Amino acid sequence: MPRYGKITKEIYGELLAVTGPGGVTADEEALDNYAWDQAGRVWGHMPEAVVKPADTEQVSKIMKIASRERIPVTPRGAGSGLNGGAVPRAGGIVLSLERMNRILEIDPVNRVAVVEPGVVTNDLCRAAAERGFLYAGYPMSTETSFIGGNFATNAGGGKVIRYGSTRRHILGAEVVLPSGEVLELGGRYRKDTWGYSLLSLLVGSEGTLAVATKLIVNLEPKPGRTVNLLACYPTVEQLVESVAKVIGSGRRIISCEFMDRKLVKYTTEYLGCTLPEQERSEAYLLIQLEGDTDEQLEDGYETVGKICLAGGAFEVFVAESRTDSAAMWNVRQNGLEGMRAKDPYACSSGDLMVPLSAVPEMLRRIKKIAEEWNVEIGIIAHIGDGNIHPIPLKPDGMSPEEWARYAEDFFAALIREAIALGGVGSGEHGVGHVKQKILLENKTPAELEVLRGVKKAFDPLGIMNPGKMFSPLEED
Numbered sequence: 001m002p003r004y005g006k007i008t009k010e011i012y013g014e015l016l017a018v019t020g021p022g023g024v025t026a027d028e029e030a031l032d033n034y035a036w037d038q039a040g041r042v043w044g045h046m047p048e049a050v051v052k053p054a055d056t057e058q059v060s061k062i063m064k065i066a067s068r069e070r071i072p073v074t075p076r077g078a079g080s081g082l083n084g085g086a087v088p089r090a091g092g093i094v095l096s097l098e099r100m101n102r103i104l105e106i107d108p109v110n111r112v113a114v115v116e117p118g119v120v121t122n123d124l125c126r127a128a129a130e131r132g133f134l135y136a137g138y139p140m141s142t143e144t145s146f147i148g149g150n151f152a153t154n155a156g157g158g159k160v161i162r163y164g165s166t167r168r169h170i171l172g173a174e175v176v177l178p179s180g181e182v183l184e185l186g187g188r189y190r191k192d193t194w195g196y197s198l199l200s201l202l203v204g205s206e207g208t209l210a211v212a213t214k215l216i217v218n219l220e221p222k223p224g225r226t227v228n229l230l231a232c233y234p235t236v237e238q239l240v241e242s243v244a245k246v247i248g249s250g251r252r253i254i255s256c257e258f259m260d261r262k263l264v265k266y267t268t269e270y271l272g273c274t275l276p277e278q279e280r281s282e283a284y285l286l287i288q289l290e291g292d293t294d295e296q297l298e299d300g301y302e303t304v305g306k307i308c309l310a311g312g313a314f315e316v317f318v319a320e321s322r323t324d325s326a327a328m329w330n331v332r333q334n335g336l337e338g339m340r341a342k343d344p345y346a347c348s349s350g351d352l353m354v355p356l357s358a359v360p361e362m363l364r365r366i367k368k369i370a371e372e373w374n375v376e377i378g379i380i381a382h383i384g385d386g387n388i389h390p391i392p393l394k395p396d397g398m399s400p401e402e403w404a405r406y407a408e409d410f411f412a413a414l415i416r417e418a419i420a421l422g423g424v425g426s427g428e429h430g431v432g433h434v435k436q437k438i439l440l441e442n443k444t445p446a447e448l449e450v451l452r453g454v455k456k457a458f459d460p461l462g463i464m465n466p467g468k469m470f471s472p473l474e475e476d
């Protein structure tokens with residue numbers, strides 16, 4: 001007997017009765033759009049139906065049907081994830097939160113926003129800015145990801161060094177359990193010692209425990225003014241040595257981002273632009289500083305600029321206009337697209353996280369392993385956090401399917417090194433199923449037992465996003 005139930009005609013009708021017309025589809029072409037995410041098509045899998053609830057009550061009813069029939073449910077935000085997290089590996093229902101896309105409230109007294117999970121992150125940022133606040137938890141994919149996806153992956157981004165990852169900005173959530181039960185967790189407050197924090201546990205749980213249907217997020221006061229610096233280095237080693245000094249300078253560093261030569265080459269070719277000193281630069285450091293006054297800003301960029309020059313940078317450019325700043329950030333933000341323009345199979349799942357002190361050694365090991373595996377890579381990194389994204393290109397002559405397996409093993413080799421250096425296999429993108437094997441290899445039996453107990457407490461039937469995190473499929 002198969003472990004999971006199938007969506008029969010009757011069940012399809014029942015789901016449609018819950019959502020109303022247009023809320024369920026089993027059309028093959030439509031399903032294909034929900035079969036994969038930004039990890040790439042080779043990691044995709046077709047669902048049986050896509051269901052698009054409009055509110056929490058509908059989510060609850062859908063989960064009750066799924067539980068009764070043991071149908072797998074994979075929650076989906078915008079599908080911008082980089083590890084196959086939103087891929088319905090066991091088929092069943094893709095639960096797309098795209099119709100739940102309202103910003104319900106900006107509450108200035110409690111400094112929070114209340115949002116549905118399908119809000120595009122950038123829309124939240126804009127709404128907060130219009131009221132004089134900052135939503136600081138946004139990732140680089142802010143224009144494409146949903147806040148519900150950010151919650152479920154504990155997304156990071158370019159400003160973590162100053163503001164922290166998404167978890168720090170989630171104050172409350174309404175979630176629906178696989179049973180259909182609705183939980184209200186946290187609220188419009190900032191301190192909570194009222195028992196175990198289920199809220200913290202659910203942030204980053206990648207849709208394997210519950211569906212987020214409403215979020216209460218922290219808003220920061222409007223930031224001071226910012227300035228951007230681009231430091232060009234002749235060697236990666238010199239750049240990396242500067243980073244610790246920049247971070248330790250005591251200045252208000254908001255971002256500290258790394259791009260290597262190859263990534264800049266392919267990305268500037270893709271964008272049709274150039275960065276300064278591109279011919280002789282092996283790597284770039286892009287730094288954003290904050291200050292309340294002209295004097296503070298000036299002190300910031302002069303101090304940091306001197307550190308970079310003393311560390312071997314042959315030039316440090318201070319952006320003098322918004323256009324200059326946008327040009328610098330454009331290359332950084334389009335790094336993945338640049339690599340994909342070179343090779344559509346460029347794999348973006350690399351998300352190594354190491355202590356800042358281990359970054360130089362991690363970069364050396366990445367280079368060595370890439371050479372041993374005969375893989376061409378470009379690298380971007382939130383280097384100030386110790387979070388490194390190597391992006392490998394598919395070697396010539398390898399089929400996409402072979403590449404999927406090869407890339408998984410390549411990343412596993414890198415992750416083992418990150419762990420040996422005191423880090424972990426993912427800093428912000430999560431596990432999905434691309435990194436599942438190496439995650440399981442890395443956890444001790446005692447830890448796995450506790451983690452699987454948690455999964456069972458939320459999802460006793462195992463219908464939530466099967467084949468992810470700590471619950472491999474039988475064929476894995």
Ligand SMILES: Cc1cc2nc3c(=O)[nH]c(=O)nc-3n(C[C@H](O)[C@H](O)[C@H](O)COP(=O)(O)OP(=O)(O)OC[C@H]3O[C@@H](n4cnc5c(N)ncnc54)[C@H](O)[C@@H]3O)c2cc1C
Binds near residue numbers: 139141149208336
């Ligand atoms: C160009 C590019 C740049 C990126 N930059 C960054 C970056 O700087 N930092 C970063 O952290 N990530 C980055 N990402 C990865 C990705 O954008 C983030 O992981 C993002 O948080 C995913 O959001 P999403 O809405 O697309 O979620 P999806 O990809 O749809 O889903 C991701 C996971 O969340 C689960 N999920 C989604 N919604 C819900 C919900 N409502 N309830 C329960 N579970 C849910 C899914 O089941 C899945 O496991 C980048 C991706 C791209 C393509």
